[in-house]
Amino acid sequence: MENDTTKKLYEVGYLLIPLIPEDKVADEVNTVRSYIENTGGFIVSEEQPKMRKLSYEIKQRGMASKKARFEDAYFGSMRFQATAEAVLAVNESLDKNDKILRFLMIKTVKEVPRVPRTGVPAKSKSEVVDLDKKVIMSDVELDKEIDQLLDVSKVVA
Numbered sequence: 001m002e003n004d005t006t007k008k009l010y011e012v013g014y015l016l017i018p019l020i021p022e023d024k025v026a027d028e029v030n031t032v033r034s035y036i037e038n039t040g041g042f043i044v045s046e047e048q049p050k051m052r053k054l055s056y057e058i059k060q061r062g063m064a065s066k067k068a069r070f071e072d073a074y075f076g077s078m079r080f081q082a083t084a085e086a087v088l089a090v091n092e093s094l095d096k097n098d099k100i101l102r103f104l105m106i107k108t109v110k111e112v113p114r115v116p117r118t119g120v121p122a123k124s125k126s127e128v129v130d131l132d133k134k135v136i137m138s139d140v141e142l143d144k145e146i147d148q149l150l151d152v153s154k155v156v157a
Helices: 022-038 084-096 139-150
Strands: 008-016 042-061 067-082 100-107
Touching: 008 022, 008 042, 008 084, 022 042, 022 067, 022 084, 042 100, 067 084, 084 100
Parallel strands: none
Antiparallel strands: 008 067, 008 100, 042 067
16 A cells, blocks of 8 residues: 555546536546546545636537537536556546546645734724814914924934
């Protein structure tokens, strides 16, 4: 049996042909799951396929050597742990499955939990200034405020 240290985390995203009846999609997901589990892989998480509009039309040689064109497909994904040899076998099995339009398998890493940014702490309600509140000052008071702000003796170098 393989050592768990040789198993890496992978993710496979796949598009299933839209001709599959909605009640049979689960069977195709089980087929993909069996490809992984039969090679010694362990499924960590999965996203059930949902019908999506594709960004571009995909042509695939289908039944009777005719090219079929698809504008929609079921998109699903799975994260799993497996050895490199198992991934090659899964890749080959997915490639041979004529109900899979496209798939992409990548080596990934465990998600790192997000750490909230530390920055300026939020002001309490008592510190919040109402900017809509108008302050009426005379010209003399305004000149004093400006002089205090511009006083060079108070500026620290």
